[in-house]
Amino acid sequence: MNGQGLGLSDRVAGMASNQIADIANLGRDDPAVIKLWIGEGDLAAPDFIREAAEQALRDGHTRYTYSHGLPALRRALADYHARHWRDATGAPLSLSPDRFSVTAGGVQAMMQAFQSILEPGDEVIAPVPTWPNLAEIIRITGGRFVPVPFRVSAAGRFSLSLDDIVAAITPRTRAIAINSPSNPTGWLMPRAQMAALVDIARARGLWIMSDEVYGHFTDPDPETGLPRPAPSFLEVTTPTDRLLVTNTFSKNWCMTGWRAGWIIFPDGMGQVFENLSQYNTTGVATFIQHAAIAALNQGDDGIRALVRRTMVSRDVLLAALQAVPGLRIVRPQGGFYLFFGVHGMNDSFATAVRILREAGVGLAPGSAFGPGGGNFLRLCFAIDPALATEAARRLTAFFQAPAQT
Template sequence: MSDVIPDSLRAFCSSRVQEMPDNQIVAVADLARHDASVVRLWIGEGDLPTPDYVKQAAMDALVQDDTRYSYSQGMPELRQALADYHQRHWRVDVGPDRFCISIGGMNAVVMAMQAILDEGSEVIMPTPAWPNARQVIEIVGGVNVSVPFDFHDDGRIELDLDRLFTAVTDRTRAIFINSPSNPTGWRMPLVDMERLRDFCRERDLWIVADEVYNHFVYDGNGPAPSFLQICGPGDKLLVTNTFSKNWCMTGWRAGWVVFPKGMDQLFARLCQYNTTGVAPFIQRACIEALQRGDDFIAHQVARCQASRDVLVEGLAALDNVTVFSPQGTFYLFFKVHGLEGSSLDMAKRILREAKVGVAPGSAFGPEGDAYLRICFAIAPELASQALERLVPFLRALESRKSAAVAD
């Protein structure tokens, strides 16, 4: 926001950066980061530690002085491990030359947008959406075009592809799809993925697919399909991903981009000028995660499903709450009817009065302001504890509303 820049410097700072909104999730979390009494469901990370074998690989690399500059695009061994991982889980043959290692999923999205956008290029994005992706488009000079999801009273979330296609103009460069979706938990059906692919081929558009949560699909229906399964090596497709979620490596800051064949030198250049690459000892840990971490992913998904079921059942029983049971991710998006004030105000109040940290729906765009998001990548016992605090608060909210109507 422009008011955080001193007057003496404002005219000399980037207008794009000055106009960026503050991150509302961080604004809530900063109020109680060190309060041990709070059940923290605001930020998207699991409560399990990084697996020991991943940490050991990094420590071994440090002891061996693997601390110097490495390949800008990423170690060949890591890119081969990623190729093997995609073959194992999605049965796709993606050569190691089509991967670029990034500083987390955030940097992956940054490089994807830098690679394809010019000044004024439009990107179509279903919303509510991850705020970081929305802001990256603006930072690199693009224009974000929002197409809202349809939220139904029975708890379904749908994306109207016809409305999405209608939003395309001659300035549109790409369509951004996050499936499974943060914050909604929506998952794009395979038939819609194929329809979108065909439309983008016909209109010569890019698909930027954020597939971070592909493993977090429940009731035995995972992993979610990948656009890599239906697109060829020459299609205009960029897939972004991260090590953060699958292996509880949020603080390690490592991710990857999959790009069309022949773009390896472009992405190596982007890495060189953005970050000069990922630390080699972290890359060694990432190799270990890919090669040994499948059982850990399965354990996390089972644990998330148990916590999801606890929270969905408890919140759905409330008359003033509509729960959108997630088809994927580890987020629960729910609507509180008769919300008092903005969702940011409500998130702060829940933190203060119920000692539960939740994310305001408005953090994901104005379309989310009647909603709240909670992360359920936690132990089922902690999910029950959060429910024990949230339910009385939300029931009291309904009681006050009923009393006001009666008066």
């Protein structure tokens, strides 16, 4: 029931069901199912993070604190960005802690981002297929989602044409939303293309909303073998550019259930996000913020180990599924998803239900990700390589059976 007849606002009554959650709810409690539907790894948060939360509880950090977030956490966020990203001169990225606000996860960071800039009817352009929450958050905050399809090569690789973005701009356009590395496609926006998009936005007075939650999930530098995060819009902008960057503790530190994230905003918007935090949630639980400080200050080695483990599982699944006739598998440039096409599939949701019931593997239907996703399924490979091997075995058997779609 969607609440029709109850006097709800149109934008709330019209919210679409999240098909990923619909699939997950069919098998969430079944221990025999290999759960690859949601963007979540199979590891608990590291011991040192949990111990920091426990210590904070013992120390009585259970009261209200700054709506923006603890000053020590905002300082740790600034230091974290300086360690991992570089500005246009090659120097460590220098961001003031005053440009950060702590949120109840990346979803809430995005909600606040659009609350801060959208008027009713404002348009937000975004490449599709994309994370389904994006379109619904834009709707809830009064905006209109404008999809621009990725271009897809004959080999199945996704790319974004900035000409297509420009063609979609109208007098009502307010923002361009980018998620790189992309959920679900694995597309990664090159730094030069980011800079070009910034120029487009500056010339038209538009905002860029950048969701950078998968920034560490990339291959190492081929020359040095060292970790190489994905490019960030923060590297090609100034503190006064119309840029909002959202992120989360969920992916890098296995903290999905903790609900902690952050938003980075331009100089001069601190009070705006202070107010938004106050009136949305009053702030993130204080003891969780202490755990987040530990994650940032002690977790870099853990991120590197997690990314290596994840990419081993990616390669296990790639090797197996690329050998299956009828599947179109493209190596993702970043993130931790395989978004693969299935020849002859006419209902990705129904196919995902069949795979769940017959193969015991939970996948997300491509139709959940909007225009262009219907012929795809999404698989999260942020799992143990042994589990990836078993998932590959089950999926191979399913897709090699007759009438699999």
